[in-house]
Amino acid sequence: xxxxxxxxxxxxxxxxxxxxxxxxxxxxxxxxxxxxxxxxxxxxxxxxxxxxxxxxxxxxxxxxxxxxxxxxxxxxxxxxxxxxxxxxxxxxxxxxxxxxxxxxxxxxxxxxxxxxxxxxxxxxxxxxxxxxxxxxxxxxxxxxxxxxxxxxxxxxxxxxxxxxxxxxxxxxxxxxxxxxxxxxxxxxxxxxxxxxxxxxxxxxxxxxxxxxxxxxxxxxxxxxxxxxxxxxxxxxxxxxxxxxxxxxxxxxxxxxxxxxxxxxxxxxxxxxxxxxxxxxxxxxxxxxxxxxxxxxxxxxxxxxxxxxxxxxxxxxxxxxxxxxxxxxxxxxxxxxxxxxxxxxxxxxxxxxxxxxxxxxxxxxxxxxxxxxxxxxxxxxxxxxxxxxxxxxxxxxxxxxxxxxxxxxxxxxxxxxxxx
Amino acid sequence: xxxxxxxxxxxxxxxxxxxxxxxxxxxxxxxxxxxxxxxxxxxxxxxxxxxxxxxxxxxxxxxxxxxxxxxxxxxxxxxxxxxxxxxxxxxxxxxxxxxxxxxxxxxxxxxxxxxxxxxxxxxxxxxxxxxxxxxxxxxxxxxxxxxxxxxxxxxxxxxxxxxxxxxxxxxxxxxxxxxxxxxxxxxxxxxxxxxxxxxxxxxxxxxxxxxxxxxxxxxxxxxxxxxxxxxxxxxxxxxxxxxxxxxxxxxxxxxxxxxxxxxxxxxxxxxxxxxxxxxxxxxxxxxxxxxxxxxxxxxxxxxxxxxxxxxxxxxxxxxxxxxxxxxxxxxxxxxxxxxxxxxxxxxxxxxxxxxxxxxxxxxxxxxxxxxxxxxxxxxxxxxxxxxxxxxxxxxxxxxxxxxxxxxxxxxxxxxxxxxxxxxxxxxxxxxxxxxxxxxxxxxxxxxxxxxxxxxxxxxxxxxxxxxxxxxxxxxxxxxxxxxxxxxxxxxxxxxxxxxxxxxxxxxxxxxxxxxxxxxxxxxxxxxxxxxxxxxxxxxxxxxxxxxxxxxxxx
Numbered sequence: 001x002x003x004x005x006x007x008x009x010x011x012x013x014x015x016x017x018x019x020x021x022x023x024x025x026x027x028x029x030x031x032x033x034x035x036x037x038x039x040x041x042x043x044x045x046x047x048x049x050x051x052x053x054x055x056x057x058x059x060x061x062x063x064x065x066x067x068x069x070x071x072x073x074x075x076x077x078x079x080x081x082x083x084x085x086x087x088x089x090x091x092x093x094x095x096x097x098x099x100x101x102x103x104x105x106x107x108x109x110x111x112x113x114x115x116x117x118x119x120x121x122x123x124x125x126x127x128x129x130x131x132x133x134x135x136x137x138x139x140x141x142x143x144x145x146x147x148x149x150x151x152x153x154x155x156x157x158x159x160x161x162x163x164x165x166x167x168x169x170x171x172x173x174x175x176x177x178x179x180x181x182x183x184x185x186x187x188x189x190x191x192x193x194x195x196x197x198x199x200x201x202x203x204x205x206x207x208x209x210x211x212x213x214x215x216x217x218x219x220x221x222x223x224x225x226x227x228x229x230x231x232x233x234x235x236x237x238x239x240x241x242x243x244x245x246x247x248x249x250x251x252x253x254x255x256x257x258x259x260x261x262x263x264x265x266x267x268x269x270x271x272x273x274x275x276x277x278x279x280x281x282x283x284x285x286x287x288x289x290x291x292x293x294x295x296x297x298x299x300x301x302x303x304x305x306x307x308x309x310x311x312x313x314x315x316x317x318x319x320x321x322x323x324x325x326x327x328x329x330x331x332x333x334x335x336x337x338x339x340x341x342x343x344x345x346x347x348x349x350x351x352x353x354x355x356x357x358x359x360x361x362x363x364x365x366x367x368x369x370x371x372x373x374x375x376x377x378x379x380x381x382x383x384x385x386x387x388x389x390x391x392x393x394x395x396x397x398x399x400x401x402x403x404x405x406x407x408x409x410x411x412x413x414x415x416x417x418x419x
Numbered sequence: 420x421x422x423x424x425x426x427x428x429x430x431x432x433x434x435x436x437x438x439x440x441x442x443x444x445x446x447x448x449x450x451x452x453x454x455x456x457x458x459x460x461x462x463x464x465x466x467x468x469x470x471x472x473x474x475x476x477x478x479x480x481x482x483x484x485x486x487x488x489x490x491x492x493x494x495x496x497x498x499x500x501x502x503x504x505x506x507x508x509x510x511x512x513x514x515x516x517x518x519x520x521x522x523x524x525x526x527x528x529x530x531x532x533x534x535x536x537x538x539x540x541x542x543x544x545x546x547x548x549x550x551x552x553x554x555x556x557x558x559x560x561x562x563x564x565x566x567x568x569x570x571x572x573x574x575x576x577x578x579x580x581x582x583x584x585x586x587x588x589x590x591x592x593x594x595x596x597x598x599x600x601x602x603x604x605x606x607x608x609x610x611x612x613x614x615x616x617x618x619x620x621x622x623x624x625x626x627x628x629x630x631x632x633x634x635x636x637x638x639x640x641x642x643x644x645x646x647x648x649x650x651x652x653x654x655x656x657x658x659x660x661x662x663x664x665x666x667x668x669x670x671x672x673x674x675x676x677x678x679x680x681x682x683x684x685x686x687x688x689x690x691x692x693x694x695x696x697x698x699x700x701x702x703x704x705x706x707x708x709x710x711x712x713x714x715x716x717x718x719x720x721x722x723x724x725x726x727x728x729x730x731x732x733x734x735x736x737x738x739x740x741x742x743x744x745x746x747x748x749x750x751x752x753x754x755x756x757x758x759x760x761x762x763x764x765x766x767x768x769x770x771x772x773x774x775x776x777x778x779x780x781x782x783x784x785x786x787x788x789x790x791x792x793x794x795x796x797x798x799x800x801x802x803x804x805x806x807x808x809x810x811x812x813x814x815x816x817x818x819x820x821x822x823x824x825x826x827x828x829x830x831x832x833x834x835x836x837x838x839x840x841x842x843x844x845x846x847x848x849x850x851x852x853x854x855x856x857x858x859x860x861x862x863x864x865x866x867x868x869x870x871x872x873x874x875x876x877x878x879x880x881x882x883x884x885x886x887x888x889x890x891x892x893x894x895x896x897x898x899x900x901x902x903x904x905x906x907x908x909x910x911x912x913x914x915x916x917x918x919x920x921x922x923x924x925x926x927x928x929x930x931x932x933x934x935x936x937x938x939x940x941x942x943x944x945x946x947x948x949x950x951x952x953x954x955x956x957x958x959x960x961x962x963x964x965x966x967x968x969x970x971x972x973x
């Protein structure tokens with residue numbers, strides 16, 4: 001058995017890189033600094049190692065040739081999932097370019113709420129180390145932060161030391177919308193987070209009123225969606241009084257129509273506060289299953305986020321038209337490629353179309369796909385890179401064991417060459 | 420493979436060749452001596468009446484790193500007009516102001532460029548910079564690591580650490596980020612913005628650290644020199660874009676006390692406050708100061724009219740300028756106690772007085788700096804204009820009548836505020852070769868590049884001489900990269916992967932003990948995970964590292 005320390009995780013999105021793992025053959029055990037997200041993701045055992053065509057075991061070469069054959073006969077393939085490391089995503093992009101596919105990241109419909117706001121008005125954001133050292137007020141909008149990232153508070157808010165705060169336990173935490181599922185947001189000094197609850201679909205209204213209060217607009221009502229105006233006024237005053245407040249949200253948790261307008265309202269409020277002689281930053285949560293990685297790599301190779309089409313011979317971006325689920329439902333695709341190197345529970349959408357699955361070992365199917373090639377997991381079976389939620393830091397993933405499984409990049413590059 | 424390039428008119432300032440007819444030989448990627456008569460030539464190119472230069476080097480272009488990708492994400496509407504179709508040998512892409520990586524490589528190569536250097540590599544974002552540049556085909560690349568607003572350095576300065584300790588930290592950071600130079604952006608200003616300071620003059624203190632930009636410039640310029648790094652400290656000064664900043668820039672030149680210093684995109688730092696509109700040219704004063712101070716080099720950051728996007732580490736100044744965003748959307752970020760960035764789309768208009776005068780100021784500086792070895796041709800891509808405007812810019816420098824025709828079309832008040840019409844200078848082909856080849860290679864400290872001399876790598880551009888210099892420079896007849904033919908008649912015929920240029924200055928190993936404590940206490944990753952290893956650049960089988968020599972340290 002060998003022990004490896006300072007292991008970075010691609011699973012939790014917040015880039016924890018202090019895990020200790022014990023490796024015994026192919027078995028991985030997280031022995032320190034695990035959490036409910038990371039530990040099972042690291043410890044999942046390898047089951048299948050052999051590629052399959054129509055459910056029958058074949059050599060990798062045969063599976064690759066079959067995948068290429070399917071793509072060669074396709075008029076409009078879609079590559080869904082796109083949950084992998086940087087090199088895997090490079091492979092996705094090369095394959096999409098050659099086969100004229102649509103590239104669509106698994107979390108794009110959620111991330112679209114952010115991209116629409118970004119591409120309409122922009123934002124002012126920050127990153128984890130700034131939060132750790134500067135944030136004196138964290139406003140959490142519409143998300144159970146500890147459910148999203150169990151170790152967020154421990155690592156970035158209740159850290160013992162910070163460079164610019166005398167006492168990190170004095171930080172203010174306010175929840176707007178959704179209440180926390182546990183109590184890790186309670187400060188080490190015992191101060192509970194303030195919670196202003198409302199229904200998820202009331203957030204557009206509540207955020208609009210909060211921004212109005214920040215801008216000192218007169219509001220006649222006494223309450224909004226069950227939150228008293230005086231409570232919201234306190235939050236507005238706190239935001240203006242804080243030296244470095246941070247407003248965080250998760251696009252995936254804002255699951256209602258036109259939620260991009262909530263993201264925009266919130267981001268514009270952040271900009272407003274920065275014109276009121278103090279600082280404030282936004283902080284979008286994400287980074288799971290390679291979603292930032294997919295958008296970054298698609299971003300630099302095509303200039304667009306990871307919902308783009310290549311069938312015209314050049315990249316085209318449309319955050320609605322190239323939704324792979326909609327394309328499958330509307331009969332606009334004829335082959336599905338599903339790339340999911342992180343999560344074997346994340347199976348391809350149900351479709352009658354020939355499906356090529358390049359995914360983490362252990363994925364099981366209601367109906368056997370035309371081609372299934374189990375691949376190694378980035379950060380366990382091979383080295384690689386993955387982006388953290390704040391989109392700035394690409395963590396260097398380590399190879400922890402020698403499973404012999406190919407990487408996503410190996411497989412996709414082989415298919416591309418065989419085309 | 421032995422290649423013979425026969426009878427071209429050669430401009431190779433590195434070898435002192437100025438327009439002489441010569442025959443060149445290339446073997447295994449490098450220039451070689453004329454072989455013996457019985458040696459078989461594998462391929463011969465007749466270059467009679469052609470202009471031959473080495474491959475051009477862009478010493479300051481934003482081609483890799485997070486802010487560039489934010490810029491891409493921000494303006495999809497700008498990409499749609501400018502698709503790049505896939506071919507059997509090239510990848511698709513798109514983008515006018517901030518093209519995708521593959522399009523970037525192809526477009527540079529098709530203009531005769533064979534190397535580009537990203538000037539603002541944030542240490543914490545260096546992986547991304549290298550990964551993006553790793554997807555730029557054909558070009559060699561490299562980066563200058565951005566320091567000066569990182570809390571670690573500012574803590575050192577507050578704690579009065581000695582220069583040796585700073586040198587160690589700078590060397591460590593260069594190694595960790597795989598850099599070839601050191602850049603400072605609005606020294607300390609990006610940090611001060613996080614403390615809500617909205618401006619920071621050269622002698623104004625950061626309110627938390629009590630450290631001024633002048634001190635930061637002094638210690639970093641000293642570190643770069645003492646480490647033997649050939650590229651001088653690469654400085655984006657204080658007060659970018661602020662009318663009156665010409666005085667800050669002159670003070671910066673004086674204040675560095677003779678240390679080597681490169682002032683980048685100096686056009687944005689050469690503004691006076693004269694005239695009815697309180698905006699005037701400081702171009703003449705700046706050029707005079709550069710002419711006098713031989714320790715100073717500069718690149719211009721010329722603006723050219725049209726839509727672009729500005730992507731800068733200078734979050735303080737970008738935030739201050741967000742009101743000019745066109746279209747009206749913008750991004751600012753504070754980044755990891757390391758730096759920051761701001762991304763603001765801009766549309767420079769010839770009928771806008773300020774933009775028109777900015778255009779004239781840049782050209783004044785180009786034409787009034789005497790020594791072509793100390794001025795470099797940049798638009799600060801994409802900030803002044805996309806790099807694809809270089810042939811047009813070269814024509815403005817080489818053709819006085821064309822320049823004056825253009826001048827006559829800009830905002831009339833701006834015409835009155837510039838001396839441009841009275842400047843007769845026209846750049847020669849040899850001078851252009853200095854600005855874009857030999858001088859750039861020397862400034863960056865590239866061994867064996869930017870020259871057509873024996874032993875140098877065979878990066879070659881061949882043009883058909885044309886009085887219309889824009890037409891000439893936008894479409895070379897041939898481009899060779901490392902001796903391989905990659906472009907014919909301005910179109911890619913073959914692609915390959917360039918190398919990543921770095922230096923590896925020494926540092927005292929003990930520096931990492933303090934860094935480890937700092938990372939464990941305050942940062943969000945382990946110091947061991949922060950450092951970029953060689954295999955991260957090379958493991959995909961395409962990338963490689965080329966380590967350059969340092970100046971001998973006395």
